[in-house]
Amino acid sequence: MLNEIMFVAVVTVFCNKCGNNKVKKIGLSPQGKQRYLCKNQECKKSFILDYTNNETLKK
Numbered sequence: 001m002l003n004e005i006m007f008v009a010v011v012t013v014f015c016n017k018c019g020n021n022k023v024k025k026i027g028l029s030p031q032g033k034q035r036y037l038c039k040n041q042e043c044k045k046s047f048i049l050d051y052t053n054n055e056t057l058k059k
């Protein structure tokens with residue numbers, strides 16, 4: 001089970017390719033992480049917001 005607390009906080013997500021903050025959620029990765037799609041028509045990168053380096057839910 002995922003720890004839902006980590007998704008409660010509202011965070012501004014920036015595309016890690018172009019820096020655009022207009023991204024939309026497109027579901028979860030196979031690892032259960034939130035995936036995003038950049039709305040920049042010249043970018044359209046899909047990525048996973050990986051800010052969980054410090055958390056130790058999984059080993």
Ligand SMILES: [Zn+2]
Pocket residue numbers: 015016017018019020038039040043044045
């Ligand atoms: Zn982008």
